[in-house]
Structures are given as C-alpha cells and as structure tokens.
Amino acid sequence: MTTSCNKEVDRIKAGFNVETKESDISQGKVGVKTLHKQVEGHSFMKDCSLKSAFQPYWMTHCDLLMKTNNISQSEGASNEPMLNGQSANRMHNTDRPTDSETRSGDQKDERCPICLDPFKNKKQLKCKHEFCKDCLRQAQEATGPICPVCRVVFGKIIGDQPDGRMSDYTMPSFLPGFSDCGTIVINYEIQSGIQTEKHPNPGWPYSGIHRRAYLPNNKEGNEVLQLLKRAFQQRLIFTVGTSRTTGIEGQVTWNDIHHKTSMFGGPDRFGYPDPKYLSRVKEELKAKGIE
Structure with a gap:
C-alpha cells in the first residue's frame, strides 16, 4: 500500500x-x-x-x-x-434490472447501497436505483428527496428561504451579448426576521435584503425567469447564513443559484456578457429539481 x-x-x-x-x-x-x-x-x-x-x-x-x-x-x-x-463494483452498478427483469436466482445477492444488507421492502426511484424503504426514508429526512447514489432529485425540495417577495418588469435597453432584445429586471425583497428551526441559529435575528438581477428578454431568458419563480416559491433562491463578502452571521444569502446582479462587467463583476450563463443557471436549477 x-x-x-x-x-x-x-x-x-x-x-x-x-x-x-x-x-x-x-x-x-x-x-x-x-x-x-x-x-x-x-x-x-x-x-x-x-x-x-x-x-x-x-x-x-x-x-x-x-x-x-x-x-x-x-x-x-x-x-x-x-x-x-x-462486491464494491456491484455497489456502483447503476443499471439494476427491474423486478420483472431480475432472475429469481439473482435476487438473493441484491443489497441496499445504504445499509449493505439484503433489501427490505425494496423501493426503486425513477433513476432506477433501489433502496430499503426505511433506509430511503431516513436518507430523505437527512438530505431531502435526493437519490443517495446519483443525487438525482425524485421529489419536491422545499428550502429554508425566509418570507419575501419576487417581482419583475421589462425595459427596452439591451444587455451586452443580447443586442436583439430588451432586458428583464427581477427584484427580490426579504424582510428582516427571526431564524426558525431550519436555520443555523433558531431564535436569533437575521437581516433582510433587497436584490436586483437581470435576464435577456428573449425566449431562453423568459424560460429561466419562470424557473426562478418556481424556485422562489419553493424557498430555494435564498437561505440564512454567513455572508461570503462580509463574514457577518445571520444574513440572508444566495443559495447556490447564481444571478446576474449587474448589467455590465462580465462574469468577474456578476454581469454580462456571459454567453454560457443561461445554460449554467438552468443546470443549477435542475440540481434542485427545477426543470
């Protein structure tokens, strides 16, 4: 070794x-x-x-x-x-056959990838991975409706975003890289409040925020807008934690769904032009079950 x-x-x-x-x-x-x-x-x-x-x-x-x-x-x-x-290789077999396709002689060798014991009340997800019903339930309680093997979302994720308001409007000026259309402006408003059991310090206050973001007013930009609205309704856009810029605790922060908060300056300044931004943010939303 x-x-x-x-x-x-x-x-x-x-x-x-x-x-x-x-x-x-x-x-x-x-x-x-x-x-x-x-x-x-x-x-x-x-x-x-x-x-x-x-x-x-x-x-x-x-x-x-x-x-x-x-x-x-x-x-x-x-x-x-x-x-x-x-067998460690068998544990990573992501193409398990369904019950109808499994030969009876192979069933005794099947094991749950969580507890590593023979299946009890086997449950198969849409990604084809299989688990004991109780193992999957406990994993879901700990991490949400996400497959423990491949991380594919199999249910509706509800985040810990505090109460707030999301609104949008359009304006005729264009974003760099999207000269053939106008701009969608998104406004987020989260009021200050008290942290709940879902937050890092229950009972402590958190500071609210106002954030503005921009999308091109074209077909793909409007598709992303609708996805962001769904994510906001499921409380996934923001969370409560420590600010990455100030290091202050008890702040409302972005929750890994990136936004363009400036119209200009490129990726370094969270602005445009950024040709791959729309495809990236759709992948980030997909990872949270929003697609």
Missing part, C-alpha cells in the same frame, strides 16, 4: 474512531470490516457516512489492496474488491 493510501485510510479511521480488518481471502476476494472503538452505538446516518467514506477508497485502490495481500488470480476468478462481504 502506498504512503498516500495509508494516510487516507488513517484519516478515515481517525475521523470515525474505527479500525479495519481484512478477512475471508478466497478466489481473489478480500472481505473488509470496520470495527468501532467506542462501546456505545452510532446513528444511522453516521454509519452510512462511514460506509460511504470507505467505499470510494477501496474502489480506487483495489489493485493495491490485492497486491499488498499477495493474492494470486486463477483463470476465471473474480478480481473484485469486497466491502463488508459485498
């Missing part, structure tokens, strides 16, 4: 207070188990985070792992690394 590999394993073990044990070496497979040092149990999401932390490490360095253990491969033997007794 290389020095960098050992350092990465040591970092993960220290972070989760665990040790690892390799066992069941047969037919080119290595069983890797994690052993918690503490006596008390650990929460569901901590356990899942531990498995997620080790999973990509064994996937990336499986060849080094096998060389370290001097495993000789016989003809036709599997060379897949094993994580908690399961």
Whole structure:
C-alpha cells in the first residue's frame, strides 16, 4: 500500500474512531470490516457516512489492496474488491434490472447501497436505483428527496428561504451579448426576521435584503425567469447564513443559484456578457429539481 493510501485510510479511521480488518481471502476476494472503538452505538446516518467514506477508497485502490495481500488470480476468478462481504463494483452498478427483469436466482445477492444488507421492502426511484424503504426514508429526512447514489432529485425540495417577495418588469435597453432584445429586471425583497428551526441559529435575528438581477428578454431568458419563480416559491433562491463578502452571521444569502446582479462587467463583476450563463443557471436549477 502506498504512503498516500495509508494516510487516507488513517484519516478515515481517525475521523470515525474505527479500525479495519481484512478477512475471508478466497478466489481473489478480500472481505473488509470496520470495527468501532467506542462501546456505545452510532446513528444511522453516521454509519452510512462511514460506509460511504470507505467505499470510494477501496474502489480506487483495489489493485493495491490485492497486491499488498499477495493474492494470486486463477483463470476465471473474480478480481473484485469486497466491502463488508459485498462486491464494491456491484455497489456502483447503476443499471439494476427491474423486478420483472431480475432472475429469481439473482435476487438473493441484491443489497441496499445504504445499509449493505439484503433489501427490505425494496423501493426503486425513477433513476432506477433501489433502496430499503426505511433506509430511503431516513436518507430523505437527512438530505431531502435526493437519490443517495446519483443525487438525482425524485421529489419536491422545499428550502429554508425566509418570507419575501419576487417581482419583475421589462425595459427596452439591451444587455451586452443580447443586442436583439430588451432586458428583464427581477427584484427580490426579504424582510428582516427571526431564524426558525431550519436555520443555523433558531431564535436569533437575521437581516433582510433587497436584490436586483437581470435576464435577456428573449425566449431562453423568459424560460429561466419562470424557473426562478418556481424556485422562489419553493424557498430555494435564498437561505440564512454567513455572508461570503462580509463574514457577518445571520444574513440572508444566495443559495447556490447564481444571478446576474449587474448589467455590465462580465462574469468577474456578476454581469454580462456571459454567453454560457443561461445554460449554467438552468443546470443549477435542475440540481434542485427545477426543470
């Protein structure tokens, strides 16, 4: 194992207070188990985070792992690394067959990618990934309706944006790079208030804001406007946190959906021209389930 590999394993073990044990070496497979040092149990999401932390490490360095253990491969033997007794490559199979396509002999080998145990009340998402019903429910409570494997949104995400108002109007002047149309002006108003349980410091005040943004008044610009309106209704445009420019806590800040707050100056000044902006912001909205 290389020095960098050992350092990465040591970092993960220290972070989760665990040790690892390799066992069941047969037919080119290595069983890797994690052993918690503490006596008390650990929460569901901590356990899942531990498995997620080790999973990509064994996937990336499986060849080094096998060389370290001097495993000789016989003809036709599997060379897949094993994580908690399961093939690491199988865990990343994103093209699982549906129930009607799965042969009965293969069902006993199917495992939930969250708990790594055989499925209990299996549920398949639209992205085709499958999970135990209870595992998916707990993951959804922790991170929202987002697939834990591929991050595709499978439900309606509601953010923690404070109450506010969004309005828009058009003007005839054009934006650099869009000389054939006018401009859409968007106004956001968020009043000051008290943080709720969804915010970093419940019961503490936050400072409101007024923000103005610009879009070209063409077909694509109007499509983005409608998407932004949906995102605002789902409380996804803003959040409460620490200002990236001032470092002051308890501020209403943008929530990873970028806006053009200036008509000019290019990307460095959050303005136009920026030929790829509209496609980028649509991808950011899509990542939040707005498309």
